[in-house]
Amino acid sequence: MSSSPTPRRDPPAAAARRRWLRGPRLAAAAALVCYAGSLPNQFTYDDVPMVRDNPRIRALTDWRAVWLRDWWAGTYGPDQIDDPARDRLYRPLTLQTFALNYALHALNPLGYHLANLLLHAGVCVLLWHFARRVFGDEPVASVAALLFAVHPLHAEAVAGVVGRAELLAASFLLAGLVLLLPARVEPAARAAPGNGAVSLSARPVARPAAIRSALAAFAFLAALLSKETAICYPAVVLLTLHVVHGRQPLRFWAVHGLWLLLPLVVYFPLRFAALDQQLIRDRLTSILMNPMYDAAGFERLHGPLTILGRYVALLIVPGRLSCDYGQAIFDPHAGPNAYTLLGLATLATLAVGLWGYASGGVRRQLAYLAALFVASYVLISNAFLLIGVSLAERLMYWPSLPACVAIGLGGVRLWRWRCAAGRGWAEHARLIRAAGVLLLAALALRAVVRSVDWHDNEALLAADVASYPQGAHLNASLARVRMEQAEAAGDARARAALLAEAARLLERALRTAPRYPEALRNRGLVHLMLGQREPGVACLERALQLNPSDVVARRQLAALGAQDAELQQRLTALQQVVAQRPDDVPPRLELSRLLIQLGQPRAALETLEPAHQQAPQKLDVLRAYADALLVNGLHKPAREVLLRVVERDPSDWQAHTNLAQLLAEDDPPAALRHALEASRLQPDDLRTRINLAGAYAANRRNDEALQVLREVERGLPPGDPLRAIVGERIRALQRQP
Numbered sequence: 001m002s003s004s005p006t007p008r009r010d011p012p013a014a015a016a017r018r019r020w021l022r023g024p025r026l027a028a029a030a031a032l033v034c035y036a037g038s039l040p041n042q043f044t045y046d047d048v049p050m051v052r053d054n055p056r057i058r059a060l061t062d063w064r065a066v067w068l069r070d071w072w073a074g075t076y077g078p079d080q081i082d083d084p085a086r087d088r089l090y091r092p093l094t095l096q097t098f099a100l101n102y103a104l105h106a107l108n109p110l111g112y113h114l115a116n117l118l119l120h121a122g123v124c125v126l127l128w129h130f131a132r133r134v135f136g137d138e139p140v141a142s143v144a145a146l147l148f149a150v151h152p153l154h155a156e157a158v159a160g161v162v163g164r165a166e167l168l169a170a171s172f173l174l175a176g177l178v179l180l181l182p183a184r185v186e187p188a189a190r191a192a193p194g195n196g197a198v199s200l201s202a203r204p205v206a207r208p209a210a211i212r213s214a215l216a217a218f219a220f221l222a223a224l225l226s227k228e229t230a231i232c233y234p235a236v237v238l239l240t241l242h243v244v245h246g247r248q249p250l251r252f253w254a255v256h257g258l259w260l261l262l263p264l265v266v267y268f269p270l271r272f273a274a275l276d277q278q279l280i281r282d283r284l285t286s287i288l289m290n291p292m293y294d295a296a297g298f299e300r301l302h303g304p305l306t307i308l309g310r311y312v313a314l315l316i317v318p319g320r321l322s323c324d325y326g327q328a329i330f331d332p333h334a335g336p337n338a339y340t341l342l343g344l345a346t347l348a349t350l351a352v353g354l355w356g357y358a359s360g361g362v363r364r365q366l367a368y369l370a371a372l373f374v375a376s377y378v379l380i381s382n383a384f385l386l387i388g389v390s391l392a393e394r395l396m397y398w399p400s401l402p403a404c405v406a407i408g409l410g411g412v413r414l415w416r417w418r419c420a421a422g423r424g425w426a427e428h429a430r431l432i433r434a435a436g437v438l439l440l441a442a443l444a445l446r447a448v449v450r451s452v453d454w455h456d457n458e459a460l461l462a463a464d465v466a467s468y469p470q471g472a473h474l475n476a477s478l479a480r481v482r483m484e485q486a487e488a489a490g491d492a493r494a495r496a497a498l499l500a501e502a503a504r505l506l507e508r509a510l511r512t513a514p515r516y517p518e519a520l521r522n523r524g525l526v527h528l529m530l531g532q533r534e535p536g537v538a539c540l541e542r543a544l545q546l547n548p549s550d551v552v553a554r555r556q557l558a559a560l561g562a563q564d565a566e567l568q569q570r571l572t573a574l575q576q577v578v579a580q581r582p583d584d585v586p587p588r589l590e591l592s593r594l595l596i597q598l599g600q601p602r603a604a605l606e607t608l609e610p611a612h613q614q615a616p617q618k619l620d621v622l623r624a625y626a627d628a629l630l631v632n633g634l635h636k637p638a639r640e641v642l643l644r645v646v647e648r649d650p651s652d653w654q655a656h657t658n659l660a661q662l663l664a665e666d667d668p669p670a671a672l673r674h675a676l677e678a679s680r681l682q683p684d685d686l687r688t689r690i691n692l693a694g695a696y697a698a699n700r701r702n703d704e705a706l707q708v709l710r711e712v713e714r715g716l717p718p719g720d721p722l723r724a725i726v727g728e729r730i731r732a733l734q735r736q737p
Contacts, residue, residue: 016224023138024128027145028121034150035120038159038451039113044460045323047161050098052107057099066099068274087387088280093225094165105221112161119167120158124149128173131405133181134244135365137412144408147399150444152318156394157453160323166397168226173398176219177240179212213259221263225270228379228397234260235375243368249725280385288473288513290390292382295332302340303332304383307391309343311377312539315403318443319449320467321393323460324477328470328512330390337605350374360550362413369409372402411436457481462728465505472513479505479522486529494688501725502526517547533560534600570594578607585611587657589624601631619649626658635662646674653681655687660691668698686712693729702733709733 036186043052049072051057056065056073071089105111122666124145131141148154157163216237223230234257234357241248241256272279285292288296295303307330314321346573353370356363376399380387389395418425421430453463461478468474479502486498506523509516524539537560574591581587588611595604605628612625622645629638639662644654663671675695678688696705713726 012427023142024125024145026142027124027128027149027564030146030444031121031124031149032117032477033154034447035117035158035451037448038117038155038454039110041113041159041451041454041631042109042456043107043112043161044454044457045160045162047112048457050162051112054098057095057102059100060103060494066095067270070275071095077091081603088275088278090229090274091165091225091227092270092274093222094168094227097168098161098166107179109161112164113159116161116164116167116590116713118737119164119171120149120154123167123170123174126171126178127401127404129178131408132238133178135405135409136710137409139412140405140408142408143411144405146440147407147443148404150440151315151404151445152321152443152450153314153393153400153452154397155447155454156323156392157319157397159451160394163397164395165227166394169223169230170398170401172219172223172226173236174401176216176223176233177237179216179219180237180241181244198577217259217263220260221266224263224267229376229395232376232379232398233728236372239368239371239375243364260596288516289324289388290386291327291330291332291381292386292390303390304381305343305347306332306337307382308346309339309341310391311396311399312342312346312510313339314396315400318446318450321453322464322468322471322474323393324464324473325391326389327472329468329474351600362409365409366406369402369683371407373399373406376402389503417690434583458485458731469508470512472509474517475505475509475512476519476522479503479509479519479526482629483522483526483529496530497686497725499526499529515546516600517543517550520546521550521553524553528556528560531596583608583614585615585618585621589620592624596628596631601628604628605632617648619645622648622657623652626655630658638662650677651681653678653685656681657688660695664695664698668695669697672699690726690729697733706730706733 006270015350026495056062056069059065071091075305098112101112125192127148128145131144132138135141191612220230220233220237223233229616237256237260245252268279292303292307294301310325350370350373353367354374355367357367357371359367379385380391380395380399382390411723415429415432417423419429420426425432454462457477458481461474461481465471465474465478482498482502482505486495486502489498501527503523506519506526509519510523513519520539521543524536524543527533527539528538537557540553540557544550546556570595571591574587574594577584577587578591588607592604592607595601595607605625608621608625610626611621615621622641626638626641626645628637629641639659642655642659642662645652646659649655656674660671660675660678663674672695675688675692678685679692682688689708693705693708693712696702696708709726709730713723713730716723716726
């Protein structure tokens with residue numbers, strides 16, 4: 001009797017290290033490291049209404065507010081109303097976790113972000129166990145879980161507190177799948193032939209017990225109560241059971257179908273009651289967020305393909321990320337593009353992959369993953385049911401799971417086929433392994449940077465506007481941030497600069513979406529904050545026409561009406577004084593200032609004309625006349641008057657500053673002379689310094705312009721909102737040749 005050779009055993013330390021690298025802990029650690037940068041983040045984007053300002057999460061005992069109302073209910077501020085056309089969503093379990101966070105540490109963002117971070121690490125662990133139990137291959141499970149852990153596409157779900165809905169749903173769905181799949185497997189080669197089973201690479205020793213099915217059904221219910229997209233779970237479970245167990249008696253499928261039905265019997269009545277006797281929205285929510293609502297004919301065909309192509313591009317090269325992909329970023333009316341072709345190619349690849357389901361080996365494995373992706377993706381595809389957004393990175397958290405497993409499976413199989421000892425690429429194995437590690441490191445670094453982008457609304461929106469400057473909603477949202485900063489600014493110069501930036505962003509948003517009510521309303525508010533009453537009222541009235549439920553616009557117009565009554569009395573009194581004493585200059589100056597305040601610049605100019613003719617050399621008349629000309633957009637005559645002002649009073653730094661702006665295009669050298677003089681007269685004023693940089697740039701002296709702007713930036717405190725504007729101008733100059 002011959003004895004077989006004793007297999008070589010690795011030292012205990014090496015074996016332990018190999019188990020650690022192949023186990024789920026590496027993926028969990030990578031997830032924690034990549035997204036630890038989100039821990040100092042504030043409440044950002046949808047976190048503000050859903051968490052920071054949401055009264056429904058303030059008490060753990062107020063279960064009706066959480067479980068019997070829709071997701072968005074109560075999140076509207078005092079200046080808004082509950083819009084019946086809002087997106088109809090039902091996620092009470094996610095809200096309940098926010099309430100638990102609030103009970104533990106109130107509105108400290110750290111606890112909310114820590115919970116998300118731990119959930120993401122937990123999902124990675126569950127993914128490893130899921131892939132290990134389905135494929136019986138630890139390296140495949142490890143690569144898939146590691147890729148999922150570090151992928152930047154998941155930043156929105158992890159770094160945004162509201163992304164917890166995705167994390168919870170994925171956690172419960174994976175937990176249910178893991179419960180249904182036994183931990184102990186034996187190689188498929190040992191399976192008895194002829195039993196009809198078509199396992200992947202391993203088959204279970206025993207079928208799931210009843211207790212496993214019950215727990216999995218409970219996990220399904222919890223996933224549904226976390227997010228609606230978990231409705232894909234029955235299809236995912238049946239696919240997984242079929243691919244693992246093969247052909248089974250009808251009773252097997254009937255029992256599992258019953259367990260899958262029970263959670264729906266609980267969920268749908270709860271959802272129906274909470275959504276005012278509706279299961280889904282009865283009409284559209286926002287064309288701005290999902291332009292597919294306005295698509296028709298061929299657009300309804302190629303639009304979903306374009307969306308699919310964008311998702312695939314983000315999975316492959318997650319470079320330009322955004323919290324919004326609405327109007328102008330995605331536009332079905334623009335016709336097919338490169339993303340459409342990529343979506344079509346992806347659809348064809350999925351179809352070919354599904355065709356291999358009846359085969360064996362790796363083709364069947366990939367077909368299973370393709371089917372899993374289709375089942376998980378179809379609800380968010382906008383192909384059959386229009387959802388609240390055209391596409392969003394957070395929505396790909398669960399559908400990206402089969403994609404990551406497919407990449408892990410393909411990579412491991414290719415490695416074994418070509419890089420094992422004696423194979424064609426064996427001599428390059430180390431280089432290929434290093435390339436794979438570098439690729440994962442690059443994805444991890446992008447995830448780190450992106451999680452920091454989510455620090456606050458200013459950082460997030462500024463980064464995303466830089467990536468997608470055409471985005472209407474992005475520009476309008478960043479403008480809202482600038483308006484809030486302007487309201488809080490104590491310095492008049494900082495306030496003016498912030499309002500100018502807000503106006504520029506809103507104009508860009510309105511060029512893209514002229515019928516955007518919120519942007520029109522905010523543009524009107526900016527006009528009013530800048531003292532431009534007439535255009536401000538026009539914007540507010542237009543916004544109210546487009547959205548009659550805009551309480552902010554309605555209240556602002558009412559306040560202006562009340563203010564008008566008081567100012568009208570003062571206006572009448574001044575007009576009477578001017579009529580009685582037409583040659584008296586001071587009343588005319590006061591009347592012109594009031595007319596400008598009331599948004600009547602033309603009348604103000606007409607009031608000043610006699611004073612200017614009567615006292616053309618009087619400085620206060622010249623200054624007021626120049627202001628009136630500027631407000632009326634008469635830049636050339638204003639420039640001539642301002643030149644007379646500085647001739648009579650060379651120390652008038654404001655006149656020099658205005659001249660520097662007016663002469664920038666027609667006479668850059670003269671603009672620079674006035675900018676230098678204004679800076680000399682008022683060296684500590686930010687406006688003169690920024691104007692000086694602009695004058696240098698107009699004269700193509702970019703190095704000096706950059707030097708001035710960098711000095712300004714260094715002089716601003718870290719929290720000053722002007723730093724962002726100055727930084728943007730510095731980057732714009734650096735991009736110029």
